[in-house]
Amino acid sequence: MTATILDTVPEAEASTPRAQRLALLQASGVLLVTRAPQAAARPAPGQPGAASDYVPALPDIFVAVRDTGEVLAFNGHVDLGTGIRTALAQIVAEELDVPLARVRMVLGHTEATPNQGPTIASASIQISAIPLRRAAAQARAWLQARAAQQLGVAPETLEADDGVFRVKGAQQGIGYGALVAEAHVELPLADDVQTKPVEAYRIVGRGAGRVDIPDKARGVLTFVHDVRVPGMLHGRVVRPPYAGRDAGEFVGTSLLEVDRDSVRDVPGLIDVVVQGDFVGVVAEREEYAVLAARRLRVRWKPVPPLVALDDPEPALRASPARRRDLLDDGEMPAPAAGTTLERHFVWPYQMHGSIGPSCAVADWRADGLTVWSGTQNPHVLRIDLARLSGLGEDGIEIVRMEAAGCYGRNCADDVCADAVLLSRAVGRPVRVQLSREQEHLWEPKGAAQLMDVSAKLGAGGELLGYDFVSRYPSNDAPTLALLLTGQVPNAPRMLEMGDRTAVPPYAYTGRRIGCDDTPAIVRASWLRGVSALPNTFAHECMIDELAAEAGTDPVDFRLRHLPDERAADLLRAVADASGWQRGAQGSRGVPDADGRLRGRGVAYARYIHSRFPGFGAAWAAWILDVSVDVATGQIEVEKIVVGQDTGMMVNPDGVRHQIHGNVVQTLSRVLKEQVRFDAAGVASREWGGYPLLTFPEIPPIEVVLMPRQSEPPLGAGESASLPGAPAIANALFDAMGVRLRRPPFVPETVLAALRNQPNRQP
Structure with missing residues (x-):
């Protein structure tokens, strides 16, 4: 079964990524840098991902140089709108000395790319790009040696430009295509490869336009929603009444009856598929599938009520927990020493809010299964589909397409499993798209x-002890069909994900840091910043309160206690760019003549992720100005200066765009977003x-990028989100004289705070 889907290879040359890899491994006129087949690394205990001993039959390809002069490069991560397709191509183009336009990236396809795990934690450039860079340098070294041999000169006398090797100063040379003509060369990926020095870079470190935008602007097939394959049918699912809940004896066991007669008059209906609590319909046309799903009468058992979660604090405190002591260092002060501030911060449930509902196409055939998917976890999804279907991983191909953005895990994996069950039942390709309500309720x-x-x-204003505990319900959300069909247990699960950036960056004399791992209450998965964003909210609000208690400017107070020089340099740069005035104060609850309160806030963070103690991505800092209407409680963010130290920036334009995206999303999460619940489950349906x-609510955003091109690249995709919430909260204190510790800061919250705390802090 074919579809015009590939972003890298003409349709006549390969119908699927699996066929493309086979063709490359058998082709003449190609130089390949490969790695022997191997099982993927297992996730660390308590971390997301899935373990499998599957070893593919074919080697991984990292770089292919063809006799046409084209370069193909392969990476197991995917581009979620972050621009890594462009940045990875820049890395390859730099090491090979070819124009960026000549490099075509292949991302995420399970049968074409290395299994490098899920695309999470801003790790693509920082980690998964390393073997790609080495592979490109290794290919260049082979090409240079081959050119020297054919030209009869020493390799060091050659220089490369635009895919051509020339003797330095000569006009004539030999192109890469000619060097691999009629040859088939496979080089095993090596670790000890000499890569290009930073000072020689001509492509990396310079802005480059996103390579994916032109096709999207021209309407070239890019998105999974637009995939059509011959013989394709359309499916819709009917979800259980326990919206967004994935643990409890009722999960997968609540279906009582499906009345098939209720849809007999729906035109074009092919089948009603039932397995456990999974219910779906298949029809010839999409509108018929929608009609059948709406008309199908389904009877369910009563569902136990969900504990109240609109205020999640009582439920979280009552939930069983397992304490992990993360850090206990230095000397904690005596109880009577100094001034003690005890504070409690609460973060709400929030939604990924993908702008388009998830979609997938599955084609179940006698010779295997192909799924066109918008997942950010292609290789992990393949493991789940193997468990669901009973097929081996070698019989499943995930063709990764673009989809609606998520910055975490939405329903993209779930809808793939839905499509697989329906395709298996009818023996034809089936396209499934969720409704907006299903996406909101079940993501x-x-x-x-x-x-x-x-x-x-x-x-004397010195920082003494810091005692911190984060309580975080697990975000292990199995693919929904596995639960609904009973393939995985419906018991509560627990991961160790609440410890991201759990240690504050400031020099307290003693630190005691813990994490209470808690079973999931409702279905949850990682969302941008994971637990690091709420943890940073607490750390940075607390340091601001301590600065106020010490009577010290909040920027000066941070710098006094910030031992990381790169962090201090960044904070100074952002303060300078914002025109920070030392010691200045906002309205502090006294309205200006126009009836508005005004204030400024600052926050800093470095995203520390992965299994504790983890490792760091980029440094980030915000300074922003807010105003508050005392009559309505409406908050207006008037201006933001946000800085980031990303180390080497492969594409500064891409980093800048990512920072903008982080700012916009974080403002939305802090000022507006909270999932609502009822007794059945999630209640936020649209x-x-x-x-x-x-x-209209997006303020001017000034971005400060630190010049660190000689340093290693760091993950840039999430760090700038972390300081947003505390910067806003600290600015609101400066404006209102009241501390807010429970986002979102909606007008009702602001008005209540102003009403209930008349004696505001000076």
């Missing part, structure tokens, strides 16, 4: 979180019930 939510902090301040930031 794994960003988890709620509690942060309890006790900090001590010395008489955009009216889950509002997002709108274009």
